[in-house]
Amino acid sequence: MIEVEGLTKTYGEKVAVQDLSFVARTGRVTGLLGPNGAGKSTTMRMILGLHRATSGSALVDGRAFVDSPAPMTAVGAMLDAHAVHPGRTARNYLDALAATHHLPARRVDEVLELTGMTEPSRRRVGTFSLGMVQRLGIAAALLGSPHTLVLDEPVNGLDPDGVHWVRELVRSLAAAGTTVLLSSHLMSEMAQTADDVVVLGRGRLVAAGAIADVVAAATASSVRVRLATESPAEPLTAAVTAAGGTTSATGDALVVTGLDSEQIGHLAARTGSVLAELTPQSASLEDAFFELTKDSIEYTTGGTTS
Numbered sequence: 001m002i003e004v005e006g007l008t009k010t011y012g013e014k015v016a017v018q019d020l021s022f023v024a025r026t027g028r029v030t031g032l033l034g035p036n037g038a039g040k041s042t043t044m045r046m047i048l049g050l051h052r053a054t055s056g057s058a059l060v061d062g063r064a065f066v067d068s069p070a071p072m073t074a075v076g077a078m079l080d081a082h083a084v085h086p087g088r089t090a091r092n093y094l095d096a097l098a099a100t101h102h103l104p105a106r107r108v109d110e111v112l113e114l115t116g117m118t119e120p121s122r123r124r125v126g127t128f129s130l131g132m133v134q135r136l137g138i139a140a141a142l143l144g145s146p147h148t149l150v151l152d153e154p155v156n157g158l159d160p161d162g163v164h165w166v167r168e169l170v171r172s173l174a175a176a177g178t179t180v181l182l183s184s185h186l187m188s189e190m191a192q193t194a195d196d197v198v199v200l201g202r203g204r205l206v207a208a209g210a211i212a213d214v215v216a217a218a219t220a221s222s223v224r225v226r227l228a229t230e231s232p233a234e235p236l237t238a239a240v241t242a243a244g245g246t247t248s249a250t251g252d253a254l255v256v257t258g259l260d261s262e263q264i265g266h267l268a269a270r271t272g273s274v275l276a277e278l279t280p281q282s283a284s285l286e287d288a289f290f291e292l293t294k295d296s297i298e299y300t301t302g303g304t305t306s
């Protein structure tokens with residue numbers, strides 16, 4: 001479990017992370033989301049002890065990561081996959097990591113196999129595609145069979161097959177009891193991968209919780225209603241308004257907010273309206289993300305900095 005409590009980081013005048021608290025639970029995949037500059041990387045770096053917090057704490061399984069006696073077994077991390085020297089081979093890099101952390105040499109073969117990197121493992125990292133570099137970064141993170149995995153933008157540069165692989169990998173690790181914290185800009189991908197999300201905006205917590213709860217709280221759910229051609233809309237729209245809902249027309253359908261499908265069905269029966277369609281519309285994580293972070297975009301298109 002990762003417990004972040006009142007975490008703050010300032011760089012001179014700049015407040016990168018402010019009074020941030022959240023928990024990433026064991027056996028779950030937690031997605032750290034936020035627009036550019038929201039403080040995701042800074043948060044991960046403080047969890048890993050790479051940046052000293054100005055105030056607050058970040059504990060991994062109850063202790064500061066820097067106090068861990070076996071760091072690679074406690075936490076596997078990938079923050080910048082490109083940190084590997086381009087002249088080294090993948091195997092040489094992993095062998096050295098394993099040796100310096102007293103990990104069994106056979107584990108190198110295992111993580112190469114797990115990440116699909118066995119075949120190119122004797123090639124120099126400088127010849128790798130972006131996706132291969134990411135896979136190597138993930139291989140290094142997995143080397144210590146860690147209890148906690150922290151991955152900054154793990155699907156960056158991966159093709160659809162690679163994105164699917166990362167999703168399956170982190171989901172299976174979480175199912176086996178690993179705490180997984182990962183950041184991503186790909187909302188649709190995060191929606192399929194994470195159980196919980198932590199949304200940041202300008203260094204502050206904007207929302208946190210199970211994806212469905214965060215989406216429901218941030219967006220108004222609606223119901224799409226289409227009436228049979230012989231059925232006029234007026235009786236139903238009047239009944240919806242009287243019941244506290246709102247309607248808007250879209251093409252040949254109505255979108256109703258403020259009432260659920262069952263309530264609308266009852267109103268349709270009462271007003272003699274013949275329904276051709278009654279479909280609950282669920283908002284996506286992406287819809288929720290835009291709604292939650294619309295006031296905290298640091299860099300907007302057009303180059304304005306607000």
Ligand SMILES: Nc1ncnc2c1ncn2[C@@H]1O[C@H](COP(=O)(O)OP(=O)(O)OP(=O)(O)O)[C@@H](O)[C@H]1O
Pocket residue numbers: 011014015016017034035036037038039040041042043298
């Ligand atoms: N070393 C530093 N010195 C000064 N400001 C910094 C430093 N590192 C980060 N910042 C600032 O802190 C804020 C948070 O940055 P951070 O990299 O954590 O955001 P992020 O959410 O990871 O962004 P991105 O998605 O673009 O990677 C940004 O405004 C950034 O400019």
